[in-house]
Amino acid sequence: MSYISVSSTVNKFLRWRYLSLPQGDLCQITYVWIKDKSNEVCSKTRTVDSEPKGIADIPEWEFAYRTERSVGERLLVPVCMFRDPFLLDPNKLVLCEVFEHTREPAESNHRNSCNKVLELVKELRPWFGMEQEYTLLGVDGHPYGWPRLGFPKPQGPYYCGVGADNAFGRDIVECHFKACLYAGIKISGTNAETMPSQWEFQVGPCEGIEMGDQLWMSRFLLHRVCEDFGVLATLDPKPMEGDWNGAGCHINVSTVHTRGEGGIEHIEHAIEKLRKRHVEHIRVYDPHGGEDNKRRLTGLHATSSIHDFSAGVADRGASVRIPRLVAQDKYGYFEDRRPAANCDPYVVICAIARTCMLENNV
Ligand code: ADP
Ligand code: MN
Ligand code: MN
Ligand code: MN
Ligand code: MN
Numbered sequence: 402m403s404y405i406s407v408s409s410t411v412n413k414f415l416r417w418r419y420l421s422l423p424q425g426d427l428c429q430i431t432y433v434w435i436k437d438k439s440n441e442v443c444s445k446t447r448t449v450d451s452e453p454k455g456i457a458d459i460p461e462w463e464f465a466y467r468t469e470r471s472v473g474e475r476l477l478v479p480v481c482m483f484r485d486p487f488l489l490d491p492n493k494l495v496l497c498e499v500f501e502h503t504r505e506p507a508e509s510n511h512r513n514s515c516n517k518v519l520e521l522v523k524e525l526r527p528w529f530g531m532e533q534e535y536t537l538l539g540v541d542g543h544p545y546g547w548p549r550l551g552f553p554k555p556q557g558p559y560y561c562g563v564g565a566d567n568a569f570g571r572d573i574v575e576c577h578f579k580a581c582l583y584a585g586i587k588i589s590g591t592n593a594e595t596m597p598s599q600w601e602f603q604v605g606p607c608e609g610i611e612m613g614d615q616l617w618m619s620r621f622l623l624h625r626v627c628e629d630f631g632v633l634a635t636l637d638p639k640p641m642e643g644d645w646n647g648a649g650c651h652i653n654v655s656t657v658h659t660r661g662e663g664g665i666e667h668i669e670h671a672i673e674k675l676r677k678r679h680v681e682h683i684r685v686y687d688p689h690g691g692e693d694n695k696r697r698l699t700g701l702h703a704t705s706s707i708h709d710f711s712a713g714v715a716d717r718g719a720s721v722r723i724p725r726l727v728a729q730d731k732y733g734y735f736e737d738r739r740p741a742a743n744c745d746p747y748v749v750i751c752a753i754a755r756t757c758m759l760e761n762n763v
Pocket of ligand 4: 532534594601
């Protein structure tokens with residue numbers, strides 16, 4: 402596949418002249434939503450009369466929903482608001498839930514059902530932290546900066562690597578980090594990953610549904626920053642076959658119980674519950690029923706086999722890892738390493754809350 406990078410080739414310096422024009426009391430609101438099962442994000446922008454003070458001030462909106470057979474209307478219901486790092490203050494980004502015109506949640510709206518489960522466990526104060534891995538691609542669809550013919554030198558020096566021969570695309574990573582901070586994303590860090598052109602950022606810890614909201618908005622920011630630079634970010638969990646690492650979205654989980662003294666017992670209990678429902682979890686840890694993760698969870702490249710559940714202290718080849726410091730302190734959190742980079746965080750959180758928290762209060 403090949404793309405033409407139109408947006409990135411215009412004179413970006415000129416942009417500043419227009420961005421600094423006064424806009425009076427008017428405010429630009431960019432609505433962001435999840436398109437469909439493809440887990441892509443979309444956006445469109447409108448003007449409102451004054452700066453919204455909270456999410457309740459932002460009106461619902463409609464968009465044209467195209468299927469193969471028809472064009473219908475769907476409803477955008479704003480659920481959380483961020484500062485806009487592209488159009489700048491006082492302009493806003495709002496994440497929306499999508500509804501049918503009947504006010505039923507659209508089939509891509511997994512936030513709605515996730516929220517219902519999280520409501521039931523909210524006394525547990527569940528915290529999540531997600532590690533979003535992704536791969537930069539050039540406009541030709543080939544990993545960014547890889548030779549057109551042949552391959553870069555083998556994996557080894559790239560993870561947390563520094564230097565022109567090791568780090569491919571750091572400008573994009575750093576600009577995305579800044580954009581997240583400005584917007585109000587609880588981004589907690591970034592690092593270069595094991596495969597060249599592959600990177601990671603972490604969001605969290607976030608309590609409850611906020612985890613999904615923040616991760617989705619951070620993904621929007623990533624694609625939008627990449628647009629400016631004329632590159633693509635893919636969340637495909639295994640963009641390159643062969644001896645190249647795939648991309649995951651590890652999820653770190655804790656509750657008031659696991660964080661308290663002796664919390665390790667609650668962690669071990671949660672892990673036993675996850676073990677029993679391995680197959681169910683694999684089915685929802687990517688948007689295609691486990692098909693995407695089949696390519697990634699091979700048991701090689703710091704992954705566990707998709708067919709087996711395993712857990713261990715400091716074991717990065719396990720399905721679930723207890724961090725070494727957590728084992729030492731005997732309280733804290735655990736890491737489920739199975740979710741694919743292209744997972745829907747709402748679906749993953751919902752499954753974990755159901756399995757580990759709904760009964761038995763882990
Ligand atoms: P790794 O060693 O797996 O690469 P990272 O440093 O990339 O770990 O990510 C750790 C993640 O764990 C971060 O997203 C952070 O927000 C999250 N985290 C830390 N403490 C907790 C906690 N108590 N509950 C849930 N998540 C947590
Ligand atoms: Mn139109
Ligand atoms: Mn990490
Ligand atoms: Mn990683
Ligand atoms: Mn991790």
